[in-house]
Amino acid sequence: MGRSIARELLRSKHHVLLIERKLEHVDPEAVADAEWILADACELVTLEDAEMQTYDVVIAATGDDKANLVLSLLAKTEFGVNRVVARVNDPRNEWLFDSAWGVDVAVSTPRMLASLVEEAVSVGDLVRLMTLRQGQANLVEITLPADTPLAGKAVRKVDLPRDAALVTILRGGRVIVPEKDDPIEGGDELLFVTTVDVEDQLRAALGLTAR
Structure with a gap:
């Protein structure tokens, strides 16, 4: 996981340091442009x-939630790192990954995979794809049924709740940045950034049944 992330960041011209505590996992040739340190990232001296x-x-x-939390806390409280991103391996531990532990962004691998599966098979319901701003908002997807009552209606005529923003319409092979006069069509995949509090209002505005 760490090496894969490092390669992506290096392609974007970032400077990358990898800290690995197991000698057998240190592989400089795999990520040749990164710095490597053989040490325990949970140790302050490291x-x-x-x-x-x-x-x-x-x-x-x-792959250890405890290690990720300790590193996050040290990075934020001892070194004032501006942004700390932490991997969540066990969804039962998600509640720990917040600002109290120094985490700015928590990425739950199992939950993201489950969301992608749900997004692929769900029509007519809201699917949370990603949590933003430490749980204050979510990126959600809604696939409209073919017989949606919104078909043909302009975006500006959809009465969305205040804290929900339509950011993208996926239609066939197209990615549409919505303008106010763009029509909605059955089968559209709509991506919103919204707060949890207004998700039921969002469902209602799109003619879906609230949970």
Whole structure:
């Protein structure tokens, strides 16, 4: 996981440091342009030697939720790292991954995979794809049924709740940035950023049954 993330960041011209505590997992040839440190990222002295305070982002991406939480807390409280992203391996631990532990963004791999499966098979209901702003908002997807009562209606005539923003319409192979006069069609996949509090209002505005 860490090496894959590092390769993607290096392609975008970022400077990357990998901290790995197991010698057998250190593979500089696999990520040749990254710096490597053989040490335990949960040890304060390791982060001091790495000058963690000079980094813009820390990604805690191990397979151990406890280690990810400890690294997140140290990065935020001891070194003032601006942004801390942490991997959640067990969805039962999601409640821990918040600002109290120094986490700015929690990425739950199992929940994301489950959401993608649900998004692929769900029509006529709201699917949460990603949590944003430490749980204050969600990226959600709604696939409209073919017989939606909104068919032909302009975006501006859909009475959306205040805290819900339509950001993209996926239609066939097209990605549409919605304009106010664009029509809605049956089968459209609508992506919204919304707060949890107004999700039922959003369903109602789209002619769906509230949970």
